Amino acid sequence: MFRVSVTAKLLIIGQAPGTKVHASGIPWNDASGERLRGWMGIGPDIFYDESRIAIMPMGFCYPGTLPSGGDAPPRPECAPAWHGKFLALMPQLQLTLLVGSYAQKRYLGPASMTENVRDQAAHPRFLALPHPSWRTAFWEAKNPWFGAEILPRLRARVAQLT
Incomplete structure (x- = not known):
């Protein structure tokens, strides 16, 4: 569920594969991946080009489900x-x-996800994003600066590096 390349200039570090990704063996091959690609302003052809974009999860296998x-x-x-x-x-x-x-x-470090996403200048080699699941729609509605400020910056950096 990872892709590594010596030529990649952009790395995506996500959580761990979910059930659909686990079944397909293709990282971000689900609704969250579609949303992430939309945020980045690219299609699957660029997203899955290992020479441009590397993908590495926090966990390399499907971790199973919680009782909830x-x-x-x-x-x-x-x-x-x-x-x-x-x-x-x-x-x-x-x-x-x-x-x-x-x-x-x-x-x-231990800052909240919202603080990390908001404070992009503090970490120039990193760009923090919320997880692009359907649950994020509520967070986006509460934080309109994400779409107005962060997504244009993300798209510009992705275009520059790919």
């Missing part, structure tokens, strides 16, 4: 065991999209 019905969090041992090794294989990286709170906590 949602996906379980990424397995905690995956990122510490593998991220450093994969990052060393990608010397051209210029920007990493931290999609969701699990990636943000690992790379940016």
Whole structure:
């Protein structure tokens, strides 16, 4: 569920594969992936071009479901065991999209997801995004600055790097 390339300039770090992605074996091959590509302003042809965009999850396998019905969090041992090794294989990286709170906590610390997304200037090599699930629609409605300020910046950076 990952894609690594020595030529990629953009890396997407997300959570862990959900049920549809687990079944297909293609990262971000679900409604969340469609929404993320829309936010980025690109289609699947660019998104899945490993020479341009690398994809690395916080957890490398489907973590199962919670008793409440949602996906379980990424397995905690995956990122510490593998991220450093994969990052060393990608010397051209210029920007990493931290999609969701699990990636943000690992790379940016304990601030809230909203604080990380809002304060983009504090981390120039990272761009924090909420997870693009349907649940984010409520968060977006409460935070209109995301669409007005962050998404244009995201699209400009993605266009520059791809």
